[in-house]
Amino acid sequence: APQSYDVVVVGSGGAGLAAAIQAHDEGASVLIVEKMPSIGGNTVKASAGMNAAETRFQRVKGIFDSKELFYAETLKGGYNKNNPELLHRFVENAPQAIEWLADRGIMLNDITTTGGMSIDRTHRPRDGSAVGGYLISGLLRNINKRSIDVLMETAVTDILFEQGAVSGVALLTDENEALTVHAKSVIVATGGFSANSQMVVKYRPDLEGFVTTNHKGATGGGIALLEKLGAGTVDMGEIQIHPTVEQTTSYLISESIRGGGAILVNQKGSRFFNEMETRDKVSAQIIALPEKFAYIVFDENVRTKNKAADEYIAKGFVVSAEGPRELAEKLGMDYHTFLATLERYNGFVENQYDEDFGRKTALRNPIKDGPFHAIRIAPGVHHTMGGVTINAETEVLDKQHQVIPGVFAAGEVAGGIHGGNRIGGNAVADIIVFGTLAGHQAASWAKR
Numbered sequence: 001a002p003q004s005y006d007v008v009v010v011g012s013g014g015a016g017l018a019a020a021i022q023a024h025d026e027g028a029s030v031l032i033v034e035k036m037p038s039i040g041g042n043t044v045k046a047s048a049g050m051n052a053a054e055t056r057f058q059r060v061k062g063i064f065d066s067k068e069l070f071y072a073e074t075l076k077g078g079y080n081k082n083n084p085e086l087l088h089r090f091v092e093n094a095p096q097a098i099e100w101l102a103d104r105g106i107m108l109n110d111i112t113t114t115g116g117m118s119i120d121r122t123h124r125p126r127d128g129s130a131v132g133g134y135l136i137s138g139l140l141r142n143i144n145k146r147s148i149d150v151l152m153e154t155a156v157t158d159i160l161f162e163q164g165a166v167s168g169v170a171l172l173t174d175e176n177e178a179l180t181v182h183a184k185s186v187i188v189a190t191g192g193f194s195a196n197s198q199m200v201v202k203y204r205p206d207l208e209g210f211v212t213t214n215h216k217g218a219t220g221g222g223i224a225l226l227e228k229l230g231a232g233t234v235d236m237g238e239i240q241i242h243p244t245v246e247q248t249t250s251y252l253i254s255e256s257i258r259g260g261g262a263i264l265v266n267q268k269g270s271r272f273f274n275e276m277e278t279r280d281k282v283s284a285q286i287i288a289l290p291e292k293f294a295y296i297v298f299d300e301n302v303r304t305k306n307k308a309a310d311e312y313i314a315k316g317f318v319v320s321a322e323g324p325r326e327l328a329e330k331l332g333m334d335y336h337t338f339l340a341t342l343e344r345y346n347g348f349v350e351n352q353y354d355e356d357f358g359r360k361t362a363l364r365n366p367i368k369d370g371p372f373h374a375i376r377i378a379p380g381v382h383h384t385m386g387g388v389t390i391n392a393e394t395e396v397l398d399k400q401h402q403v404i405p406g407v408f409a410a411g412e413v414a415g416g417i418h419g420g421n422r423i424g425g426n427a428v429a430d431i432i433v434f435g436t437l438a439g440h441q442a443a444s445w446a447k448r
């Protein structure tokens with residue numbers, strides 16, 4: 001491989017791959033550097049889908065949505081802490097990001113919803129499968145087609161400057177070999193720090209001992225890399241715990257199961273909250289239960305519409321039974337309480353009104369078709385909303401909000417877009433919107 005590129009992309013998650021493809025398509029020579037032995041970062045684990053409003057695929061399904069509403073609901077979900085400039089760009093560019101993917105053979109034309117959104121705007125693959133694996137394999141196909149160079153098991157340790165301009169990156173291979181590669185611009189797309197428990201607990205002592213849903217590489221190295229250049233950070237204490245994590249494997253149970261019509265019940269067999277509330281609120285309610293866990297309960301109708309459910313069955317997470325009595329017995333629950341919970345909930349579905357907890361979305365179907373299924377879950381550390389400061393052009397900003405020339409960041413490494421709580425489906429939208437933008441910016445910078 002050559003030793004000089006227009007653009008070096010650090011990290012091979014969704015943001016990095018999208019950035020590399022875009023920079024290549026604008027004529028730049030591109031190298032991707034990935035410290036782990038596999039491509040895809042934490043993106044590979046993304047489950048729900050990609051949020052966007054006013055898309056072609058929504059129109060086909062007769063879903064009327066607006067960018068204004070998407071903006072307002074994301075801001076509300078984020079407790080008004082979201083950076084308005086970033087959020088505006090995010091919402092504005094999301095439909096074209098859906099088309100950018102479609103143009104590259106990645107079709108997210110099935111639509112569901114996630115907690116905190118009032119309209120179906122979470123785009124996912126046609127067969128209802130998890131978005132992450134589909135997205136990464138599609139992006140990788142595009143990387144290979146373009147013969148973009150990828151260096152695996154190699155970490156970027158420094159971004160190098162000469163006379164005030166980016167001159168390259170310092171690398172360290174897994175064999176402890178130090179290298180340098182020349183570059184005119186660098187895109188940092190290294191993801192978050194959920195898997196760095198020391199760093200998590202430093203900002204959030206209350207999260208000591210929590211499992212994480214993230215891959216091992218989510219250690220926040222990219223934040224340290226940019227801080228060495230003087231980059232600012234924002235919202236570092238805003239760390240999301242996901243409410244539905246299988247605890248023995250730290251495997252995330254997708255929000256799309258609740259979005260498909262599942263409910264949450266406690267050990268007594270009762271519902272205890274609006275299942276479609278935002279992740280932070282649902283998590284807090286589970287932690288407040290005396291048993292500190294809950295069950296996702298769904299019927300055969302939900303299972304057949306959601307590929308993820310079959311995956312969970314294959315992994316052994318799911319307790320199944322022909323009817324509610326048998327399920328309650330298997331879970332050590334009081335049958336009468338559980339049956340009353342189902343009957344009451346099914347009545348709410350019929351009336352499209354949840355008298356107990358005000359669930360408004362995904363009141364889709366009564367839970368009545370056997371077999372019945374349950375997965376035991378509790379919260380886990382899932383996403384770090386904070387990160388380095390960027391502007392809406394993905395330029396990295398220093399502590400005085402001045403641009404660090406030639407250095408761009410996109411995806412979970414950057415802070416501010418999600419504010420105090422990220423809505424499900426907004427991370428995938430984030431990485432494609434800002435990943436492609438960073439690719440464009442870096443290619444333009446290199447050409448200048």
Ligand code: ADP
Nearest residue numbers: 011013014015035041042043156191217411412
């Ligand atoms: P995003 O969702 O923002 O794209 P991901 O977590 O999917 O983020 O991907 C980030 C990728 O960056 C991971 O594969 C991770 O292993 C990689 N990475 C993190 N730090 C470095 C580094 N210093 N050098 C190279 N790769 C890195």
